[in-house]
Amino acid sequence: MPTQKSDLPIRNSLRLNPAKLLRSKWTAVSPVNREKHFIVTALIEPEIPDAAPQLISLEAVLTRRRFDLHWHELNDSSRWLQGWR
Template sequence: MSARVQPAKLLHSKWTAVTPVNREKHFIVTALIEPEPPGAGLERITLEAVLTRRSFDLPWRELQDSSRWLQGWR
């Protein structure tokens, strides 16, 4: 886990999957999901594939795993 990710700057950030699945390689963070009650900090994000528009939620800290995600489009 080498990437430094700041939760406040995640919305609309771009990511590249190290191992693409179904030709989905490039993603954009489209939503930030806070736990209940609000104000407890960021918990999850919604990523949307640029090619297929498929979206899914995942814990935002998974983006710090450089074996799975690279910041920016490559």
């Protein structure tokens, strides 16, 4: 039986697992206010028990500013690169 391809475009070859994102490091492709390097500081648990986290909390290394982001957005290679570069 042939496999079907998704209609969604693949923006990055990364296969992210939300459970393993905690303390991972990311680089913003287009830094704003000199905030280039980020660390995932928290997985925000959903209200539904046993559901996978959908949101993560990112913290800028330079300024310590935090913001929440849907973890799927890290797959967008036009905005985020895995690791610090």
